[in-house]
Every structure is written in C-alpha cells, then in structure tokens.
Amino acid sequence: MKIEIKSIGAKSMFKTTLYLASVPLGIMFLVGILALIIGIASGNSKSTMTFIPLVVMPFFMIIVYGLIGMLVSALYNFFANKFGGLELSINVNKIEAPLENNQEIDKSNNT
Numbered sequence: 001m002k003i004e005i006k007s008i009g010a011k012s013m014f015k016t017t018l019y020l021a022s023v024p025l026g027i028m029f030l031v032g033i034l035a036l037i038i039g040i041a042s043g044n045s046k047s048t049m050t051f052i053p054l055v056v057m058p059f060f061m062i063i064v065y066g067l068i069g070m071l072v073s074a075l076y077n078f079f080a081n082k083f084g085g086l087e088l089s090i091n092v093n094k095i096e097a098p099l100e101n102n103q104e105i106d107k108s109n110n111t
Contacts, residue, residue: 001092005085008073017069018062025058032057 032054039048080086 001090003088003090005088006080007077007085010070010073013069013073014066017066021062021065025062028054029058 032051035051036048036055039045039051076085
C-alpha cells in the first residue's frame with residue numbers, strides 16, 4: 001500500500017520540533033546551571049559570566065527551532081502541491097489476536 005503525504009500542519013511541526021529539541025536544550029540548561037553554581041561557589045566572576053548564556057539560550061533556541069520547523073512545513077506544503085508529496089510504502093500484515101482464557105473459535109456459526 002502506498003501513502004502520499006500531501007501536507008504537514010505548521011502547528012504539528014512546531015510541536016514535534018519542540019518535543020525533539022527539548023531534550024538537548026534541557027541538557028544544555030542543566031549544564032549551564034551546574035557551571036553557574038560552580039562559578040559562583042568558586043568566586044570567579046569571569047566563569048560565572050561565561051556560563052550565563054547556557055542558562056538563557058535554550059529558551060530562545062526552542063522558539064527559533066519551532067519557527068524554523070514551521071517554515072520547513074510551509075515550504076514542504078508549497079512544493080508538495082507542485083511536484084507531489086512524499087510517498088511511503090507500507091506493508092500491512094494481518095495479525096490474529098490471542099484469545100483470552102484459551103477459548104476456541106466456534107466456526108460452525110458463521111454469520
């Protein structure tokens with residue numbers, strides 16, 4: 001079975017990008033907090049000022065990544081209408097569900 005993706009919703013793409021970018025940006029935020037605490041504890045103001053962007057930057061980056069994702073979805077929708085969308089080939093296999101409590105199927109009553 002072939003499926004063609006004709007369009008991608010901008011809001012959906014923003015949310016997907018948000019979910020995918022939250023893990024590395026969360027790690028960046030935690031490293032920045034840890035480095036900031038170490039810089040404050042050591043009394044070194046240069047290292048403290050160096051790691052402040054690691055704490056602030058993830059909040060701006062997640063919005064920028066989301067907007068870039070929305071732009072990509074708009075471009076995909078534009079070009080998919082002109083040249084055709086992404087085609088996926090899917091194999092569907094019929095899987096029989098296991099019966100509960102070892103029940104057998106009554107084949108004599110086919111209605």
